[in-house]
Amino acid sequence: MTGANLFNSGDRNFVAVHTDEGKWTLLNTNCVDGELNHHHQKSSSSFMEKYAKRPSVVEDVSMWNAAKFYNIKNWKKFSKKPNIVRVFPRLKMGGGDDEKYYRQQVFELGTGGVEENDEFENDESENHDVVANEDWMIAQRIAANIAPGDVNPGMREVDLKYDWHANSHLYDCYGDFKYLEKFIENEKKNYEETKNIIEDLPDINFSTKQILVKNVMERQIEALKNGINVDGIPKKVLVHGKAGTGKSLLIRYLVNEATREFRQGSVLLLGPTGVAAVNSGGATIHSASSIPAKGNIQELIGESARKFCDIIRKVKFVIIDEYSFICCSLLGDIDYRLRQGTGIQEPFGNLNIYLFGDHRQLPPVMNRPLYSSSQLTPDALHGKNLFNSFDFLFVLTQCHRQKDPAFQGILDRVSMGLSTYGDYCVLRQRFECNVTFNEVKKFNKALRLFSTKEDVAKHNKKTLKELTDDAGNLLPIAIIPAKHNINGAKLASEDKANGLPKELIMGCGARIMLKRNLWAKKGLVNGTMGCLVDILYAEDNELPLGTPRIIMCQFDTYKGPGIGPNNLVPIGLVVSSWKSSHGSCSRLQFPVVLSYACTIHKSQGFSLDQAVIDIGKRKFCLGITYVGLSRVRSLDGLLLKDFVYERLDCLKNRFDLIDRRAFEEELNGHKVVEVCSKVVKHGYTVNKGLGKDEQGITKPIVLSAHSFKMDVGSSLEPNVDVHQKLIDEKLMKVEEEFKCLCESLCIDVKRQFDDMIADARSRSDL
Numbered sequence: 223m224t225g226a227n228l229f230n231s232g233d234r235n236f237v238a239v240h241t242d243e244g245k246w247t248l249l250n251t252n253c254v255d256g257e258l259n260h261h262h263q264k265s266s267s268s269f270m271e272k273y274a275k276r277p278s279v280v281e282d283v284s285m286w287n288a289a290k291f292y293n294i295k296n297w298k299k300f301s302k303k304p305n306i307v308r309v310f311p312r313l314k315m316g317g318g319d320d321e322k323y324y325r326q327q328v329f330e331l332g333t334g335g336v337e338e339n340d341e342f343e344n345d346e347s348e349n350h351d352v353v354a355n356e357d358w359m360i361a362q363r364i365a366a367n368i369a370p371g372d373v374n375p376g377m378r379e380v381d382l383k384y385d386w387h388a389n390s391h392l393y394d395c396y397g398d399f400k401y402l403e404k405f406i407e408n409e410k411k412n413y414e415e416t417k418n419i420i421e422d423l424p425d426i427n428f429s430t431k432q433i434l435v436k437n438v439m440e441r442q443i444e445a446l447k448n449g450i451n452v453d454g455i456p457k458k459v460l461v462h463g464k465a466g467t468g469k470s471l472l473i474r475y476l477v478n479e480a481t482r483e484f485r486q487g488s489v490l491l492l493g494p495t496g497v498a499a500v501n502s503g504g505a506t507i508h509s510a511s512s513i514p515a516k517g518n519i520q521e522l523i524g525e526s527a528r529k530f531c532d533i534i535r536k537v538k539f540v541i542i543d544e545y546s547f548i549c550c551s552l553l554g555d556i557d558y559r560l561r562q563g564t565g566i567q568e569p570f571g572n573l574n575i576y577l578f579g580d581h582r583q584l585p586p587v588m589n590r591p592l593y594s595s596s597q598l599t600p601d602a603l604h605g606k607n608l609f610n611s612f613d614f615l616f617v618l619t620q621c622h623r624q625k626d627p628a629f630q631g632i633l634d635r636v637s638m639g640l641s642t643y644g645d646y647c648v649l650r651q652r653f654e655c656n657v658t659f660n661e662v663k664k665f666n667k668a669l670r671l672f673s674t675k676e677d678v679a680k681h682n683k684k685t686l687k688e689l690t691d692d693a694g695n696l697l698p699i700a701i702i703p704a705k706h707n708i709n710g711a712k713l714a715s716e717d718k719a720n721g722l723p724k725e726l727i728m729g730c731g732a733r734i735m736l737k738r739n740l741w742a743k744k745g746l747v748n749g750t751m752g753c754l755v756d757i758l759y760a761e762d763n764e765l766p767l768g769t770p771r772i773i774m775c776q777f778d779t780y781k782g783p784g785i786g787p788n789n790l791v792p793i794g795l796v797v798s799s800w801k802s803s804h805g806s807c808s809r810l811q812f813p814v815v816l817s818y819a820c821t822i823h824k825s826q827g828f829s830l831d832q833a834v835i836d837i838g839k840r841k842f843c844l845g846i847t848y849v850g851l852s853r854v855r856s857l858d859g860l861l862l863k864d865f866v867y868e869r870l871d872c873l874k875n876r877f878d879l880i881d882r883r884a885f886e887e888e889l890n891g892h893k894v895v896e897v898c899s900k901v902v903k904h905g906y907t908v909n910k911g912l913g914k915d916e917q918g919i920t921k922p923i924v925l926s927a928h929s930f931k932m933d934v935g936s937s938l939e940p941n942v943d944v945h946q947k948l949i950d951e952k953l954m955k956v957e958e959e960f961k962c963l964c965e966s967l968c969i970d971v972k973r974q975f976d977d978m979i980a981d982a983r984s985r986s987d988l
């Protein structure tokens with residue numbers, strides 16, 4: 223009656239009743255260790271039928287009383303305690319459905335209120351009136367205005383009547399359930415044996431800065447091939463670039479270069495999250511380096527140590543993407559593991575290491591970013607010192623994702639917390655409430671980004687419930703309960719079970735996101751998006767509420783082998799184990815979630831044509847607004863949930879911005895010595911950090927050409943020929959100086975310099 227779970231006290235029976243649009247249906251009274259298991263529904267009409275055909279002697283007994291006091295097989299009244307009757311759907315108070323909750327409470331209370339020990343023979347005359355006027359009947363009539371869609375997904379008529387076995391035969395020719403369950407594992411093994419694949423990448427006109435980074439790697443490759451250790455060739459390279467400057471793409475090219483020269487496995491490509499890893503084609507730091515997600519790193523021993531050392535023996539480059547997500551202690555852990563793998567007690571085992579990222583994007587969850595200067599634990603301090611020892615820094619500045627300079631400007635200012643009211647006014651034009659209905663409709667299939675997991679879950683569930691086929695018919699939804707080894711395991715939260723929920727609500731045709739790294743090299747990682755095509759149940763499965771054996775999925779970016787013309791990936795249950803006061807617990811569930819929406823955190827690294835974004839009412843974490851807005855390529859691809867200007871403006875008041883600003887100052891020109899003076903009025907500068915500060919401590923060397931703008935549009939010299947001569951002279955002077963600089967840094971940048979000159983000339987032609 224209070225909405226609390228009821229447990230069987232041992233000497234009572236449960237009778238579960240589902241209230242669907244005012245109709246009552248009896249659910250199976252199957253109990254699992256005392257708790258009613260409403261997933262196992264049997265012939266839903268049996269109670270109704272039996273009640274409808276009840277003998278005349280119990281004709282005036284209400285359905286509630288029938289469920290509570292009678293054995294409906296023989297219509298004998300229970301002599302001892304009555305049944306406990308539970309009503310489905312159960313509604314939770316405060317869940318936004320309070321009106322329905324109170325209706326249901328009245329409903330339960332009213333019907334349950336007839337508690338007197340009424341022998342039907344005695345109550346016949348009175349009960350007639352009582353029943354006719356009971357609260358619950360009135361409430362039931364009022365409740366009739368609740369739309370059918372309000373019935374919980376998985377319990378609707380369309381779900382209960384759907385033939386869930388209908389499509390199973392489509393997969394018969396591909397093998398049995400066991401084969402399908404092992405499909406990815408087996409394909410992975412085959413691939414490991416035949417691997418040496420260079421990714422087929424498109425021809426790209428790399429920006430000048432991207433070429434600078436490529437050049438460093440080329441020099442490193444040359445040195446490695448010749449077995450020489452050249453002074454001046456950097457070992458630890460930090461590549462910083464705001465969102466969309468092509469870091470991930472560049473990484474893929476670097477991996478190709480190294481793989482071509484050496485062999486598969488010569489690059490250890492890591493990302494702090496699954497999405498970051500797959501974006502650049504790597505694995506997560508934790509899985510690839512055997513670093514525990516929680517607790518201290520331990521030395522690898524036995525078989526796992528041997529395997530890891532075998533992998534590291536082939537590695538020549540370590541590339542880590544999305545460094546903003548990495549905390550100080552994690553960088554320390556990576557160093558520890560690489561030293562162990564190589565057996566060399568030098569930073570990162572003396573391997574060439576690259577950190578790619580953008581410190582203005584999201585920081586590590588519940589941890590300090592690498593630029594943090596707050597009090598650090600000794601482990602974190604060790605990581606921080608390693609970060610400071612990165613002696614080469616490249617700053618990518620040309621944004622390739624957003625081409626519109628006005629939108630780029632807005633994003634830049636959002637990232638720095640310097641948004642103007644003008645920026646807000648531009649963004650406001652993209653508020654859902656300020657665009658036409660037709661414009662909103664264009665975003666029907668767009669991914670929704672929210673700042674909180676709760677909003678994501680709510681949106682996903684709502685969208686799934688409304689899912690229809692092309693003819694507009696509602697698509698069926700299945701509730702998939704997890705399997706547990708012991709009852710105590712059922713009590714564990716999703717977090718405890720490593721992201722596996724107790725209950726998964728899924729439908730055929732639903733958009734999904736993978737929650738496990740199944741095959742990183744082929745793009746099956748935590749965060750990969752796709753579509754659930756079929757749910758395959760065993761013949762003896764109770765439908766549609768039991769646990770299926772396989773789900774057939776189609777993933778957007780999967781590049782490996784699959785099943786059938788749509789290259790489907792069969793996915794079986796995965797296990798998560800943990801220890802609790804109940805003992806060793808485990809949960810088996812499918813590693814997918816609905817993905818009509820995802821959190822902004824999960825979206826870091828995405829390049830999207832369209833997105834509907836709710837940046838949330840408050841900025842609970844640095845970088846969240848910037849990461850959200852910068853996922854799309856243009857303003858037209860953005861639809862926003864409305865927010866007030868103060869929401870953009872609040873960034874500058876954040877205390878954690880102080881550390882970030884200090885770090886940026888260092889990036890932007892700390893101890894930088896200008897070796898080339900300006901060319902023409904708004905000309906070209908090349909900056910080089912000399913590498914040591916006054917105390918003789920090595921600091922990042924900054925090599926940049928960011929102000930390469932041959933702004934000759936506003937010509938100083940009216941005579942075109944003289945003007946051109948002036949430019950040529952100055953460019954020659956710059957070229958000389960630039961060459962000196964490159965020589966001193968041992969970088970052959972002649973080619974890109976020529977490109978830059980050509981670029982400048984073409985602009986001057988304009």
Ligand SMILES: Nc1ncnc2c1ncn2[C@@H]1O[C@H](COP(=O)(O)OP(=O)(O)OP(=O)(O)O)[C@@H](O)[C@H]1O
Nearest residue numbers: 427428429465466467468469470471622623827829
């Ligand atoms: N030199 C280039 N020329 C044209 N397009 C490019 C170039 N470099 C990258 N791109 C494209 O720009 C888009 C953004 O690139 P990418 O995802 O690599 O950026 P990123 O710096 O990793 O962004 P984020 O920090 O948001 O993850 C991609 O569509 C990519 O293919």
